[in-house]
Amino acid sequence: MIxxxxxxxxxPPGIDAxxxxxxxxxxxxxxTVGGHSGAGKSTLxxxxxxxxxxxxxxxxxxxxxxxxxxxxxMPYLRRNLGLVFQDQKLLFDRNAFDNVMLPLAITxxxxxxxxxxxxxxxxxxxxxxxxxAMPVMLSGGEQQRLALARAVVGRPNIxxxxxxxxxxxxxxxxxxARTFLEFRDVGVTVLIATYDDSLFGAPRRxxxxxxxxx
Amino acid sequence: MNAWxxxxxxxxxxxxxxxxxxxxxxxxxxxxxxxxxxxxAGGQMLLVNALQLARDGAPTPRISLYxxxxxxxxxxxxxxxxxxxxxxxxxxxxxxxxxxxxxxxSGEGLGDVIDALPGNPFPDxxxxxxxxxxxAAMDALADELRKLPKVEHVxxxxxxxxxxxxxxxxxxxxxxxxxxxxxxxxxxxTFNTIRLQVMASRAEIELxxxxxxxxAFVRRPFHYFxxxxxxxxGGLAWLIVAAATLWLKQPIGELVKLYNLDFALSPxxxxxxxxLLGAAGALxxxxxxxxxxxxxxxx
Numbered sequence: 001m002i003x004x005x006x007x008x009x010x011x012p013p014g015i016d017a018x019x020x021x022x023x024x025x026x027x028x029x030x031x032t033v034g035g036h037s038g039a040g041k042s043t044l045x046x047x048x049x050x051x052x053x054x055x056x057x058x059x060x061x062x063x064x065x066x067x068x069x070x071x072x073x074m075p076y077l078r079r080n081l082g083l084v085f086q087d088q089k090l091l092f093d094r095n096a097f098d099n100v101m102l103p104l105a106i107t108x109x110x111x112x113x114x115x116x117x118x119x120x121x122x123x124x125x126x127x128x129x130x131x132x133a134m135p136v137m138l139s140g141g142e143q144q145r146l147a148l149a150r151a152v153v154g155r156p157n158i159x160x161x162x163x164x165x166x167x168x169x170x171x172x173x174x175x176x177a178r179t180f181l182e183f184r185d186v187g188v189t190v191l192i193a194t195y196d197d198s199l200f201g202a203p204r205r206x207x208x209x210x211x212x213x214x
Numbered sequence: 215m216n217a218w219x220x221x222x223x224x225x226x227x228x229x230x231x232x233x234x235x236x237x238x239x240x241x242x243x244x245x246x247x248x249x250x251x252x253x254x255a256g257g258q259m260l261l262v263n264a265l266q267l268a269r270d271g272a273p274t275p276r277i278s279l280y281x282x283x284x285x286x287x288x289x290x291x292x293x294x295x296x297x298x299x300x301x302x303x304x305x306x307x308x309x310x311x312x313x314x315x316x317x318x319x320s321g322e323g324l325g326d327v328i329d330a331l332p333g334n335p336f337p338d339x340x341x342x343x344x345x346x347x348x349x350a351a352m353d354a355l356a357d358e359l360r361k362l363p364k365v366e367h368v369x370x371x372x373x374x375x376x377x378x379x380x381x382x383x384x385x386x387x388x389x390x391x392x393x394x395x396x397x398x399x400x401x402x403x404t405f406n407t408i409r410l411q412v413m414a415s416r417a418e419i420e421l422x423x424x425x426x427x428x429x430a431f432v433r434r435p436f437h438y439f440x441x442x443x444x445x446x447x448g449g450l451a452w453l454i455v456a457a458a459t460l461w462l463k464q465p466i467g468e469l470v471k472l473y474n475l476d477f478a479l480s481p482x483x484x485x486x487x488x489x490l491l492g493a494a495g496a497l498x499x500x501x502x503x504x505x506x507x508x509x510x511x512x513x
Contacts, residue, residue, distance in 0.1 A: 077426075
């Protein structure tokens with residue numbers, strides 16, 4: 001599913017965000033990525049999503065080498081990924097329903113089926129009754145759950161999340177973590193960058209220290 | 215197919231929402247485009263009317279043909295027969311020398327002078343109306359008539375037609391020039407408007423790309439935006455020209471009445487209106503495309 005093969009990422013002027021990282025995550029596996037702030041957790045996720053390309057080594061996702069992927073092919077790789085961003089990246093000019101609709105609009109889903117899927121995803125994160133709400137009217141936890149609904153509405157086979165439970169109260173964090181576990185249980189590969197992996201039920205853990213895997 | 219249509223419909227709806235979301239900017243852009251396009255469109259309207267007026271109102275160009283003074287009645291009749299049978303001549307009217315003499319005699323103060331002359335100084339003359347009144351055809355016909363036997367002089371009164379033709383040619387070139395310049399202006403306006411739109415939609419564009427949007431998906435609503443802006447601006451230009459036509463109709467009617475002409479100002483023709491809208495939409499699309507190439511860029 002996901003394989004890093006001696007992957008490094010160096011930002012100018014010579015800062016190694018990731019150095020010689022190798023690991024494999026199989027289908028249906030839930031893995032957390034830990035480490036201090038600036039250890040390279042976000043960079044690792046960005047390499048998988050093709051937001052950054054490795055300086056050396058290879059990153060393979062679904063058997064495709066992300067680093068050498070053509071620009072035109074990148075959108076189709078990303079459609080297999082569900083992304084939960086640290087800053088959520090919700091669009092504040094449209095309501096919850098339309099935020100979750102965006103990935104399906106992008107892939108060109110038939111509208112009627114898309115509507116059912118959006119509502120199912122909102123229901124899954126407990127926001128079905130708030131589908132008309134604008135993001136500013138949602139609490140921090142609700143916004144996080146909305147971002148999660150948007151990540152899973154396209155039924156990706158890989159789910160990537162960057163600090164999805166940060167800034168949430170314990171109860172909401174547990175709710176969100178449980179949702180990730182449910183996706184793992186239906187065969188989705190889940191990779192979560194987090195400080196706190198106790199919520200995710202003793203998963204396999206990758207720890208980064210100054211860009212190197214411990 | 216259904217999904218493809220839905221994507222285009224969504225892009226169009228998004229473009230409309232963006233137009234409505236910034237009403238002041240939209241209105242200013244529309245005004246700029248509308249006024250810019252109204253100039254060549256109005257020029258075209260006036261030009262078409264001027265052509266119509268020239269065709270209807272101006273006297274038909276004619277050729278005057280004078281026979282040799284020594285030509286006898288038979289020779290003149292032969293000339294007349296040849297003129298009447300000529301395919302390039304619509305009509306030919308004989309003005310006998312006696313008639314000319316009588317008319318000149320009745321003229322103020324000329325009678326005594328003419329009486330003092332030994333004979334009739336006036337030749338038989340013909341007024342020839344050509345079938346084709348284009349300057350080239352009239353030149354050719356005049357040259358041919360000069361070669362007829364017993365023809366002394368052929369006078370072409372097509373100078374005014376040449377001048378009018380040249381004037382209308384200048385007008386036509388002016389309209390084309392104006393259209394080109396202001397077409398470039400329209401592209402520049404759309405270019406800048408789309409630039410602002412792209413900047414305002416940065417977050418959405420970035421997110422869409424992260425979620426797997428193709429370049430086409432990202433660009434589509436902006437292209438629609440450009441086309442809508444162009445079309446609406448073209449529509450506004452059409453309204454401006456239509457209003458100007460209505461406004462000018464009455465004073466121009468008064469003016470042509472003084473010249474005893476039967477003429478009414480016509481609005482912009484259907485073909486020209488469609489060309490205006492088509493060009494406006496196409497230029498909007500082009501401006502959007504150029505702007506996207508510049509401002510969306512490649513990551």
